[in-house]
Amino acid sequence: MLMTHVLDLQFGDRIVTLMAALVLVLQIAMVAQRWIVIHIRIFAAQSFFLAMIAATIAWFNHAPHLYVAAALTLVVKVVLVPILFERLVKRMEIHEEIEPIVNGPLSVVIAGALTLVGYVVAESFYRSDEPGLGHNALAVAISLFLIGFFTMINRRKALTQVLALLSLENGLFLAAISLTYGMPMIVELGILFDVLVAAMVLGILVYRIRETFESVDVSRLRRLRG
Amino acid sequence: MLLIALLLVPVVTAVASFFARRRAAMEALNLAGFGVVFLVAIALAARVLAAGTVSLANGFFYADALSALVVLLTASVALVCSTYSIGYLRDDQQSGALGDDASGEQIAQLRMYYSLTPLFVFSMLFMAVANNLGVMWAAMEITTLVSVFLVTFYGKVTSLEAAWKYAIIGGVGLSMALFGTLVAYYAGRGLTGSAALSGLNWSVLAQHAAQLDKTSMRLAFVLVLMGYGTKAGLAPMHTWKPDAYSEAPVPSAAILSSALLNCALYCLIRFYILTSRCLGAEYPGRLLLLFGLLSMGVSVPFVLVQKNYRRLLAYHTIDHAGIMVTALGLGGALGSLGLMLHMVFHTIAKSLLFLCAGNVSQHFRTDLFSKIKGGVMRAMPLTGVVFLMAMLAIVGMPPFSLFQSEFLIVRAAMVGGHVLTGVLFVLFGTGVFAGALLHIGNLVLGPSGDAPIAPPRPWRNGSLLALASALVVIAFWVPAHLLELVRQAAHVVSGQ
Numbered sequence: 001m002l003m004t005h006v007l008d009l010q011f012g013d014r015i016v017t018l019m020a021a022l023v024l025v026l027q028i029a030m031v032a033q034r035w036i037v038i039h040i041r042i043f044a045a046q047s048f049f050l051a052m053i054a055a056t057i058a059w060f061n062h063a064p065h066l067y068v069a070a071a072l073t074l075v076v077k078v079v080l081v082p083i084l085f086e087r088l089v090k091r092m093e094i095h096e097e098i099e100p101i102v103n104g105p106l107s108v109v110i111a112g113a114l115t116l117v118g119y120v121v122a123e124s125f126y127r128s129d130e131p132g133l134g135h136n137a138l139a140v141a142i143s144l145f146l147i148g149f150f151t152m153i154n155r156r157k158a159l160t161q162v163l164a165l166l167s168l169e170n171g172l173f174l175a176a177i178s179l180t181y182g183m184p185m186i187v188e189l190g191i192l193f194d195v196l197v198a199a200m201v202l203g204i205l206v207y208r209i210r211e212t213f214e215s216v217d218v219s220r221l222r223r224l225r226g
Numbered sequence: 227m228l229l230i231a232l233l234l235v236p237v238v239t240a241v242a243s244f245f246a247r248r249r250a251a252m253e254a255l256n257l258a259g260f261g262v263v264f265l266v267a268i269a270l271a272a273r274v275l276a277a278g279t280v281s282l283a284n285g286f287f288y289a290d291a292l293s294a295l296v297v298l299l300t301a302s303v304a305l306v307c308s309t310y311s312i313g314y315l316r317d318d319q320q321s322g323a324l325g326d327d328a329s330g331e332q333i334a335q336l337r338m339y340y341s342l343t344p345l346f347v348f349s350m351l352f353m354a355v356a357n358n359l360g361v362m363w364a365a366m367e368i369t370t371l372v373s374v375f376l377v378t379f380y381g382k383v384t385s386l387e388a389a390w391k392y393a394i395i396g397g398v399g400l401s402m403a404l405f406g407t408l409v410a411y412y413a414g415r416g417l418t419g420s421a422a423l424s425g426l427n428w429s430v431l432a433q434h435a436a437q438l439d440k441t442s443m444r445l446a447f448v449l450v451l452m453g454y455g456t457k458a459g460l461a462p463m464h465t466w467k468p469d470a471y472s473e474a475p476v477p478s479a480a481i482l483s484s485a486l487l488n489c490a491l492y493c494l495i496r497f498y499i500l501t502s503r504c505l506g507a508e509y510p511g512r513l514l515l516l517f518g519l520l521s522m523g524v525s526v527p528f529v530l531v532q533k534n535y536r537r538l539l540a541y542h543t544i545d546h547a548g549i550m551v552t553a554l555g556l557g558g559a560l561g562s563l564g565l566m567l568h569m570v571f572h573t574i575a576k577s578l579l580f581l582c583a584g585n586v587s588q589h590f591r592t593d594l595f596s597k598i599k600g601g602v603m604r605a606m607p608l609t610g611v612v613f614l615m616a617m618l619a620i621v622g623m624p625p626f627s628l629f630q631s632e633f634l635i636v637r638a639a640m641v642g643g644h645v646l647t648g649v650l651f652v653l654f655g656t657g658v659f660a661g662a663l664l665h666i667g668n669l670v671l672g673p674s675g676d677a678p679i680a681p682p683r684p685w686r687n688g689s690l691l692a693l694a695s696a697l698v699v700i701a702f703w704v705p706a707h708l709l710e711l712v713r714q715a716a717h718v719v720s721g722q
Binding site: 124145149152158161165168169172175176179184187190191193194197198201202205208209212213221224 | 358360361363364367368371374375378381383384386387388389390391393394397398401404405408409411412425426441468469472473
């Protein structure tokens with residue numbers, strides 16, 4: 001009984017869809033979140049489910065290199081980046097509350113609308129003649145990308161903008177594994193390495209902005225004009 | 227072998243400079259490293275001219291005439307700027323712009339500059355010879371990450387702001403480019419070997435371009451245009467550019483505005499070739515014309531009212547990014563040739579302009595027109611003459627060569643039946659011509675204040691003279707080999 005499930009593609013598709021839905025819910029939770037530390041942890045949880053999706057697709061589609069992508073995501077986005085950022089928050093002693101430009105409830109509604117857009121766009125890629133995993137995942141991926149964009153615009157604090165950028169990149173990762181079952185190995189390695197370095201670079205920048213301005217409110221960065 | 231040397235030398239230079247203890251050692255290492263890179267780039271160009279393409283490691287590295295041209299331009303700019311930066315940073319050290327000497331801040335700053343610059347150059351060279359579109363993307367991302375630290379070099383409030391804008395806008399832009407790359411990979415998934423690494427190889431995709439999935443390629447091109455367009459500074463994604471160029475050390479700004487612009491355009495060109503072979507030239511062409519003309523148009527008012535001459539140059543670069551993208555959009559044999567020639571000429575003239583601006587900036591200690599008023603010609607005659615000459619060249623005055631390339635582009639527009647494009651091109655060109663020449667003319671020839679006469683500055687003026695003579699020579703005589711390389715690169719772009 002269990003064995004048949006473990007090999008059944010449709011069952012795999014359901015698992016992927018379920019986890020993609022969780023990823024989407026977490027993205028929307030991030031939009032409404034008011035506390036930076038919780039924001040970071042939601043990001044870690046989202047990345048964890050992403051890694052699980054990669055592992056599931058690897059299992060059901062016999063794409064072993066996706067296991068590597070999953071493991072790397074686990075190390076970089078679930079462990080390293082959140083630890084780095086939580087330390088940064090502690091060290092900078094920043095005021096932990098996020099002040100979004102558009103208020104919480106309204107931004108959740110906007111996020112919902114963006115999800116709808118994601119589904120419409122993904123529709124043009126859907127092919128009924130091609131069986132496989134993760135068609136829902138593509139719609140979710142595009143939604144993540146769009147909501148990530150919106151979150152970036154909606155945030156004033158430097159660190160939350162970085163988190164939004166990273167969740168936008170999570171959307172890309174999901175698109176990569178659901179569209180093509182992963183890019184070639186070396187490309188994925190390069191991309192994850194870049195994400196790690198980018199997180200570090202942005203972290204350093206945030207720290208220096210904090211030291212110089214005594215604030216991480218990027219709306220104060222408005223000297224350069226014209 | 228050549229390709230390995232090309233990539234290895236800058237990395238070795240960066241590591242060695244990082245561990246060097248004295249300033250003289252860092253300077254010598256950088257100079258030697260970039261000298262070798264320049265020679266290797268010439269050798270690579272010669273090899274490509276002889277053999278057509280060079281590839282290595284199962285096609286992981288791949289260089290055709292287009293890559294060789296971009297590599298050659300990058301290496302030349304890097305060599306000139308490394309010579310210039312010796313004088314520039316010594317001046318900064320004396321004036322205290324690099325912090326306290328006693329606490330070792332100065333040497334730390336110098337170490338950062340001299341090890342980051344080779345890394346920056348490495349990432350650009352890597353991008354130009356990477357065959358895999360994903361690897362090309364990763365190299366482009368590294369250019370951003372490295373150059374962010376060059377923008378924050380002086381650690382001022384404004385440089386942090388500029389770096390933040392650059393990192394965030396660049397990061398979002400590049401994530402769109404990655405999405406586009408992914409969709410392009412999806413478009414080619416049915417082709418042979420696409421599951422393997424080579425499925426994202428440009429040379430493989432270009433061979434099978436006609437069989438790529440058309441819907442996906444449409445989406446891919448839009449995403450890539452927005453993505454790499456952000457890096458190239460096309461309007462409306464250009465806002466990081468004036469900030470980054472005016473805050474980075476001048477030699478870095480020169481590399482950013484000439485070599486990095488070429489690299490961003492290079493990525494765009496690679497995708498343009500794929501898309502035009504898959505969908506025909508009209509679809510990508512129209513999008514490129516839109517963004518190109520928009521960038522040219524947006525830069526005109528900012529050039530006209532600009533108060534800061536380094537920001538003026540930045541808006542000027544946005545204008546030229548627009549010109550080159552317009553040329554790409556026009557396509558065909560004429561448009562491509564115009565594009566490639568313009569890339570060569572713009573690289574020389576724009577880096578020269580930044581180096582001149584650096585001399586002025588260090589002598590007068592300000593970047594504002596209103597504080598200098600004029601008299602650059604009296605205080606520093608050589609810089610004044612070269613500055614004015616380079617400005618005349620870049621706004622497209624004959625006999626300088628940018629006139630030829632811009633004329634070619636207008637002709638391509640007229641021949642191709644894009645009359646409106648041609649008219650707008652000339653109109654915007656005139657606006658920039660008036661604005662830029664007026665400002666720089668005043669700066670150089672205007673009534674002189676009481677600024678002291680500048681002392682001789684061998685490193686900086688040497689590199690200035692080298693570039694200036696290249697600009698003059700190339701106006702009348704383009705070396706036959708270079709012209710052949712340009713022709714072949716244009717052939718890669720247009721396919722005819």
